[in-house]
Amino acid sequence: MAEHIFHLKANWPGLRNDVGEIETGNLITKVSIPPGMDGPGVGTNPDEMLLGAAATCYIITLAAMMERSHLQKETLMMESEGIVDVTNGVFTYKKIIHRPHIVLKPGAIEKEVAMAKRLAKKAETSCMISRAIQGNVEIELQAIVEVAVG
Secondary structure, three states, rough: OOOOOOEEEEEEEOOOOOOOOEOOOOOEEEEEOHHOOOOOOOOOOOOHHHHHHHHHHHHHHHHHHHOOOOOOEEEEEEEEEEEEEEEEEEEEEEEEEEEEEEOOOOOHHHHHHHHHHHHHHHHHHHHHHHHHHHOOOEOOOOOOEEEEOO
């Protein structure tokens, strides 16, 4: 069994509304609570980082699956949205919505479009981060697959 180990250093100099720093690999950034949650809004925050982890894991997994399937793309872009519920002062990460937009190379046939749609769904269940949050955070997929005009 192989293991990949990731390390993170964090420094939090003050109390709730202070600004801290994290460093992990190539990511070095300030962190604080967002303004919408009555924080200073400096740097990023855990909610954005969870969304970023889920989104990047998904799109990298999808790109790898497309490559292994020899599915030629023109572009692969995505927007994602994280929804946090606040009930009785309790913050709960409720849902992440991924909206991948796959544009296949000109001349792609219907079989390739169908494969891209299948891979878009499969990538969500195959991504390590999606599996890690499964049962706690709902993941919704709104994929668009098109063929480039050539």
